[in-house]
Amino acid sequence: WSQIEPPKEKHRPSLSLLPYALTTAKETGSQIRTGIDARYTVTPDFTIVSTINPDFATVESAVQTVAFSRAEQFVPERRPFFLEGANYFSAGSFYTFGPLFYSNRIGLFDIGAKAYGKITPKDTLGFLTAIDFGDRVDTIVRYRHDISATDQIGLFASQSDVAKDNDHSGVVALDGSLRRNKVGLDYQFIKSSGLNG
Numbered sequence: 001w002s003q004i005e006p007p008k009e010k011h012r013p014s015l016s017l018l019p020y021a022l023t024t025a026k027e028t029g030s031q032i033r034t035g036i037d038a039r040y041t042v043t044p045d046f047t048i049v050s051t052i053n054p055d056f057a058t059v060e061s062a063v064q065t066v067a068f069s070r071a072e073q074f075v076p077e078r079r080p081f082f083l084e085g086a087n088y089f090s091a092g093s094f095y096t097f098g099p100l101f102y103s104n105r106i107g108l109f110d111i112g113a114k115a116y117g118k119i120t121p122k123d124t125l126g127f128l129t130a131i132d133f134g135d136r137v138d139t140i141v142r143y144r145h146d147i148s149a150t151d152q153i154g155l156f157a158s159q160s161d162v163a164k165d166n167d168h169s170g171v172v173a174l175d176g177s178l179r180r181n182k183v184g185l186d187y188q189f190i191k192s193s194g195l196n197g
Helices: none
Strands: 013-026 029-045 046-051 111-122 123-132 136-146 152-162 168-181 183-193
Touching: 029 111
Parallel strands: none
Antiparallel strands: 013 029, 029 046, 046 111, 111 123, 123 136, 136 152, 152 168, 168 183
16 A cells, blocks of 8 residues: 555635625614625635725624733734645744744724735745725745755745834744754744834
8 A cells, every 4th residue: 555646636726705894873874885706726725816995894803812922922813815825924933932933913994905825835825915995004025945854944025014103113023943863953034123123
């Protein structure tokens, strides 16, 4: 059995669309909100997701602790757009600074798109952009290359452009890990820029 390879399953790219319409009634009148989510499976390991006018009103908010801390508190993400493929954007947690990509910093937006997955057996890619027209644009890119089963190297970049503050903040990080028998080395080099950098 060690020399027998099972036949590879044929993959057909598939597109899924999920439109929605939500009506609300108030004393001042009624309102209709519409949007659409799209998911395209390019390969079994690579997916593209996009959303126009997403509605997160029905998503349960994560409860934040009331314990006092001088450091920022990070609550779990609950919005489906950010949850899908989240592990492809992870660049680790950096001591008390927290994760490099904390999706809860991105509020409501008008249009969003992400692509994530394996582009080769040893290379993974995550790309995300969220646009709030006239106000804010967030872009995140994460690339990782597996040198071997125990050695990896990765690149992370994020850019946040906030029009009202004229703030263009960015982070670039190079990280990786090396393992030799029972000895390991993890490393991170991070550069930030902008008003909040």
